[in-house]
Amino acid sequence: MTPPPIKVTCSNCNLRELCMPTGLNEQQLHRIDDIVATRRKIKRGSTLFRNGEDFTALYAIRTGFFKTCVATEDGRDQVTGFQMAGEIIGLDGIVHDHHTCDTVALEDAEVCVMPFDRLEELSREVTALQSHVHKVMSREIVREHGVMLLLGSMRAEERLAAFVLNLVQRLHTRGFSSSELVLRMTREEIGSYLGLKLETVSRTFSKFVEEGLVEVKQRHVRILDTEGLKRIVNSQHACE
Amino acid sequence: MTPPPIKVTCSNCNLRELCMPTGLNEQQLHRIDDIVATRRKIKRGSTLFRNGEDFTALYAIRTGFFKTCVATEDGRDQVTGFQMAGEIIGLDGIVHDHHTCDTVALEDAEVCVMPFDRLEELSREVTALQSHVHKVMSREIVREHGVMLLLGSMRAEERLAAFVLNLVQRLHTRGFSSSELVLRMTREEIGSYLGLKLETVSRTFSKFVEEGLVEVKQRHVRILDTEGLKRIVNSQHACE
DNA sequence: CGGCGGATTGAGGTCACTCAACACAAGTGG
DNA sequence: CCACTTGTGTTGAGTGACCTCAATCCGCCG
Numbered sequence: 001m002t003p004p005p006i007k008v009t010c011s012n013c014n015l016r017e018l019c020m021p022t023g024l025n026e027q028q029l030h031r032i033d034d035i036v037a038t039r040r041k042i043k044r045g046s047t048l049f050r051n052g053e054d055f056t057a058l059y060a061i062r063t064g065f066f067k068t069c070v071a072t073e074d075g076r077d078q079v080t081g082f083q084m085a086g087e088i089i090g091l092d093g094i095v096h097d098h099h100t101c102d103t104v105a106l107e108d109a110e111v112c113v114m115p116f117d118r119l120e121e122l123s124r125e126v127t128a129l130q131s132h133v134h135k136v137m138s139r140e141i142v143r144e145h146g147v148m149l150l151l152g153s154m155r156a157e158e159r160l161a162a163f164v165l166n167l168v169q170r171l172h173t174r175g176f177s178s179s180e181l182v183l184r185m186t187r188e189e190i191g192s193y194l195g196l197k198l199e200t201v202s203r204t205f206s207k208f209v210e211e212g213l214v215e216v217k218q219r220h221v222r223i224l225d226t227e228g229l230k231r232i233v234n235s236q237h238a239c240e
Numbered sequence: 241m242t243p244p245p246i247k248v249t250c251s252n253c254n255l256r257e258l259c260m261p262t263g264l265n266e267q268q269l270h271r272i273d274d275i276v277a278t279r280r281k282i283k284r285g286s287t288l289f290r291n292g293e294d295f296t297a298l299y300a301i302r303t304g305f306f307k308t309c310v311a312t313e314d315g316r317d318q319v320t321g322f323q324m325a326g327e328i329i330g331l332d333g334i335v336h337d338h339h340t341c342d343t344v345a346l347e348d349a350e351v352c353v354m355p356f357d358r359l360e361e362l363s364r365e366v367t368a369l370q371s372h373v374h375k376v377m378s379r380e381i382v383r384e385h386g387v388m389l390l391l392g393s394m395r396a397e398e399r400l401a402a403f404v405l406n407l408v409q410r411l412h413t414r415g416f417s418s419s420e421l422v423l424r425m426t427r428e429e430i431g432s433y434l435g436l437k438l439e440t441v442s443r444t445f446s447k448f449v450e451e452g453l454v455e456v457k458q459r460h461v462r463i464l465d466t467e468g469l470k471r472i473v474n475s476q477h478a479c480e
Numbered sequence: 481c482g483g484c485g486g487a488t489t490g491a492g493g494t495c496a497c498t499c500a501a502c503a504c505a506a507g508t509g510g
Numbered sequence: 511c512c513a514c515t516t517g518t519g520t521t522g523a524g525t526g527a528c529c530t531c532a533a534t535c536c537g538c539c540g
Binding site: 070072073074076077078080091092093094095096100101120123124125127130131133134135137138139140141142144145146147148149151152153192193194195234235 | 310312313314316317318320331332333334335336340341360363364365367370371373374375377378379380381382384385386387388389391392393432433434435474475
């Protein structure tokens with residue numbers, strides 16, 4: 001069965017700079033430790049929460065990789081984001097006290113459970129925490145603006161280039177290579193996120209390979225020409 | 241004989257239910273009046289704030305109609321939303337202390353300026369306000385999920401139908417007709433929001449007219465068959 | 481080894497785009 | 511009052527990017 005919940009502290013977590021406010025004093029840091037009630041492990045393929053479930057907590061990803069997706073009544077669904085270590089998920093649930101999207105682990109994962117009532121309580125007392133919560137939500141809004149721009153005005157090549165660059169950049173800030181990455185999601189999931197069909201994603205990858213921009217072996221991607229990818233992203237009609 | 245000037249406050253504002261928390265007691269209500277520092281009038285066509293400007297306040301729309309848009313370096317831009325009375329704008333600015341999008345008045349407008357530091361201060365003391373701020377931000381995140389779904393997986397007719405239904409529904413909750421509306425934006429702005437070209441928007445409107453779903457005379461739209469529009473939105477091709 | 485999910489590639493179709501002409505309303509100045 | 515402009519909206523013809531359908535391939539795992 002599940003092992004007994006392990007008491008963990010933010011104050012000694014190496015992801016602290018990613019998911020918690022910085023510049024706290026000793027006492028504030030210890031108070032923040034109380035926010036994380038438990039950790040929870042999620043097996044690859046299973047959900048952290050589903051559309052319709054009660055909202056009780058935000059989750060900070062400790063390890064692993066997630067996708068979030070929304071669905072229409074008629075069954076279509078749309079991946080709204082991919083999340084990795086240090087990122088916060090569950091913000092969608094605040095407004096109606098239940099979640100409006102599914103969050104699925106794309107590899108075995110572990111999250112810190114932060115009960116939202118406790119988070120609100122403490123952020124009334126610790127200004128830095130309050131500010132942090134606001135910034136986390138605002139960041140998500142800005143991120144989604146970027147996705148809307150991508151979906152609304154870019155062509156396939158631009159979307160995929162932007163996607164790869166974004167992923168590798170985020171991985172880089174987490175200490176990984178800035179030129180190599182392993183995709184944790186299928187072509188279909190990439191396509192759903194980018195508003196493309198999986199075949200188009202595949203073809204576009206192949207085109208990048210032909211042009212010498214990347215090497216692709218299944219889910220392993222090596223970027224050969226970062227600047228070339230950037231040029232694709234911000235030039236509506238690549239003139240070469 | 242002009243009536244004595246009535247000080248406009250949140251506590252006697254008829255939009256209170258839309259932009260402020262409900263269920264406050266007398267004392268809390270008066271404290272909230274202090275949030276609104278000033279009001280600001282914005283002429284049609286001019287901006288409330290621009291990408292890059294310092295973030296200092298959120299704005300509650302009292303009257304008028306806005307669009308927000310983001311832009312790429314190479315000049316393309318994307319309308320990320322249309323906002324009307326009672327809605328809150330400026331949330332994008334919180335994360336980096338400066339705004340990352342433009343907000344333009346599509347008709348003469350007036351907003352309540354709510355300095356964000358004061359809002360944070362008061363929401364540390366008034367729980368209902370804190371909760372409200374969180375919900376406003378979460379609502380924006382959920383709204384954007386919906387737009388991503390629209391941009392990522394719907395065809396032109398579905399997008400436009402969803403757009404019109406959304407607009408008229410929001411107008412209806414503000415006391416306007418649920419079957420008639422005046423578009424405050426151009427076809428091009430609608431297209432930018434929906435990820436379509438203006439010609440496609442125009443053609444799709446014409447198609448709706450042919451099918452007897454709506455009447456369109458320039459920017460005046462009368463909905464003849466709400467159910468028909470809804471059917472277009474969630475069952476265009478429900479085969480998967 | 482065979483089966484299976486995921487990825488690639490090809491051929492053909494279609495929806496939305498591009499380019500272009502025209503319509504229409506409101507405003508401006510003669 | 512009209513001619514002219516300007517901004518906006520409509521419509522048509524042709525094109526192209528992406529989709530659909532289908533076959534095949536690859537890596538993984540029992």
